[in-house]
Amino acid sequence: MTQLITNPIEQVKPHASVDKPTYGFVSTEEILNTFRAKGWNATSTQIGKPRKADKIGFQKHLIRLDNTTLGEIDGLTGENASRVQLCLVNSHDGTGALRILWGVFRVACLNGLISGPTFREFKAVHSKNIMQRLAEGIEDMTDGMADVVDAVKKLQGSTFGADAQDAFVKSLVDARLSGIGRIISVNYASALYARRMQDAGTDAYTLANRVQEAIMRGGIEYVYERDVKDAQGNVTGTRVIHARTRRLQSVPAQIRLNRLVWDEALKHAA
Numbered sequence: 118m119t120q121l122i123t124n125p126i127e128q129v130k131p132h133a134s135v136d137k138p139t140y141g142f143v144s145t146e147e148i149l150n151t152f153r154a155k156g157w158n159a160t161s162t163q164i165g166k167p168r169k170a171d172k173i174g175f176q177k178h179l180i181r182l183d184n185t186t187l188g189e190i191d192g193l194t195g196e197n198a199s200r201v202q203l204c205l206v207n208s209h210d211g212t213g214a215l216r217i218l219w220g221v222f223r224v225a226c227l228n229g230l231i232s233g234p235t236f237r238e239f240k241a242v243h244s245k246n247i248m249q250r251l252a253e254g255i256e257d258m259t260d261g262m263a264d265v266v267d268a269v270k271k272l273q274g275s276t277f278g279a280d281a282q283d284a285f286v287k288s289l290v291d292a293r294l295s296g297i298g299r300i301i302s303v304n305y306a307s308a309l310y311a312r313r314m315q316d317a318g319t320d321a322y323t324l325a326n327r328v329q330e331a332i333m334r335g336g337i338e339y340v341y342e343r344d345v346k347d348a349q350g351n352v353t354g355t356r357v358i359h360a361r362t363r364r365l366q367s368v369p370a371q372i373r374l375n376r377l378v379w380d381e382a383l384k385h386a387a
Contacts, residue, residue, distance in 0.1 A: 122174045125164060128209050131243075132175040135211035141244040145178065145207055148215070148251060155255050157182040157203055160222075165368035167210075175210040177368050181220055181229060184259070189224075190266050196315040197273055197322055198224045201262050203255070204231055206372060214242045215251065217258050218376075219265045223326050225315035230329055231372060232265055233380030268383060272322035275386035285385040286328060292377055293332050293362060297341055301357065304338035307331070321386035329378040333371060337362040 122128050126149075131142040149159055160183050167176040182203045189200045202220035206213070217239040219232040232238075239254035241247050277285060286305050294300060308331040309324070311317050316327050331337055338361050345354045365371055 125174055125176055125178050125207075125209055126162065126180075128174055130209075132172065132210040135209075135243075139244070140211070141247045142209065143243070143247055143251075145180070145205075145209075147248075148205065148207065149180070151248065151251055152182055152203070152205070152255060155252070155259070156184045156186055157255065158184075160202070163368055163371065166366060172210050175208065177206065177208040177210075177212060179368050179372060180205040180207075181222070183222070187262075190221075190269055192270055193273055193322075194318075196225055196318055197320075199269060200224075201265055202229060203258055206368075211243075214240045215247065216240050217254050218372075219258065219262065221265060221269055225313065226326055226330055228326060228330050228333070229375075230325065230379050231375040232268070233376040233378075233383070235380050235383070236264060236268075237261065268379075269322060272325060272382055272386055273320050275321040276319055277321055277324060277385055278387065281385040281387065282324070285324075285381050288381050289328055289332055289374070289378055290337055292374060293337065293365075294339060297339075299342040301340045301342055303340075307336060307338040307361075310336065321382055325378055325382035329375065331362075332374050332378065333365050335362040335364045 126145040129144055131140055159180050161181045163179045165177040167173055182205065183200065187201065189198050193199060199221050202222050204218040204220040206216040219236060220229045222229040239258050241250040241254060286308050290303060290305055290308050308328050310331065311327060316323060340357060340359050342355050343358050344352045345356050347353050
């Protein structure tokens with residue numbers, strides 16, 4: 118009996134829905150070997166939870182990679198010590214192309230931003246020449262890191278005015294809470310909680326990382342209204358619920374909101 122592979126990084130074939138001659142399947146392990154040959158090694162992995170059981174072992178995954186030869190970004194304060202990463206996004210179920218994004222890992226909070234849509238990325242569809250394109254993409258993204266380094270330094274040297282900070286936090290928290298339903302109120306200040314003394318800074322880079330951590334790890338306070346139903350499913354009233362967000366599990370949502378933090382920070386910083 119063939120053993121079921123539940124980890125998409127160990128997957129050796131594509132999902133049945135895309136198993137066709139035009140689909141260029143390459144295992145994530147082979148892709149990581151190409152990164153290693155160019156000095157990039159995986160440091161963390163996040164695997165999505167598919168909605169359909171038959172997608173288990175083929176679902177989207179996010180892998181962060183470090184290159185120890187590059188070191189930390191020069192010119193940052195000790196609290197903001199950070200290094201540039203590459204972020205690999207891949208799947209074997211036909212839900213998206215292979216992508217490489219820039220990431221920035223802030224050591225103090227063991228957390229990482231991902232560069233937003235306003236910054237370039239590498240994307241390759243799963244075709245027969247994907248490995249050749251991958252090698253070129255890794256080199257291109259590595260060579261272009263000056264852009265993301267400059268952005269980090271700009272954020273550290275910038276601050277948010279009161280109105281800009283409010284707009285920054287509100288846009289991100291509202292995006293995190295979208296889809297919840299009948300929200301009555303939100304404690305936006307709960308997204309600014311400093312979890313450690315290194316997070317107490319007022320520069321835009323520190324603040325962006327604080328908010329990003331709240332978005333990803335949870336703890337944002339809000340109040341919403343929920344229907345109360347009887348045994349037959351009929352709505353008999355409503356109930357007010359006081360809640361906090363939980364850790365964000367969805368890989369696509371993590372990527373989308375992480376990139377939104379990046380773009381919103383650069384937009385509002387001055």
